[in-house]
Amino acid sequence: MMIASNFKTNYTRAKADSFIKSIQACMTRTKSEQEVRIFAPFTALNSFDEVKNLKVGAQNFYPVQNGSFTGEIGFEQLEEFGIETVLIGHSERRHILKESHAFIAQKYDFAKARDAEIIYCVGEPAEVRMQGIDAVMSYLWEQFEGIDIHYEKLIIAYEPVWAIGTGLSARLEDIEEVLERLREKLSKPLLYGGSVKVENIESILHVKECDGVLVGTASWNEEAFCEMIRIADSVKK
């Protein structure tokens, strides 16, 4: 399974470095079999020692190799550190940073052309959820328009917007229903994100069709993130 941490706009370079080393040690100590990803801020990217199944990724990038785009980070700056996994479509970029779907699809195509692993995030806001499952699925499928769902290195993260950073995860039956509906058309790994924590990760990982989690807030504590990896190792699917 995949257990991913998104630092968002948290941690200095020094703190991120110590966090990553601590998770490397945790995975070595526990002989973890999980695929672990850590999405650190740009300023914390570095050439980290290789640890089996642990990759540091980028939360964002501008879809160019390099060029004149003041303040942006292109792929050349990621490749310098061997970064080969990226987040695309996170709801904070869609809703707070106002990324259009056309721009997200452009980023997707760019990362795909660079052969990067893509964690592609989709999720509905509360007002859509209140309209029921069919409205939720129509909203989610729109977020796949122009996205190559057959890309070999695609991983999908279903993150209901209303469950992100609220401490209130979606109900297990709701996660299961959405993942099962996504599975009808998608053959790629399906993650769930939205207030995942030590207390609920085990039950979420047991949800049918759930191949892992993308964790924000609760992963920012290294002991807690290590514990989540350990719990994932104990879940047999």
Ligand SMILES: O=C[C@H](O)COP(=O)(O)O
């Ligand atoms: O990328 C992670 C998600 O936005 C989930 O964040 P959260 O665990 O703080 O709800």
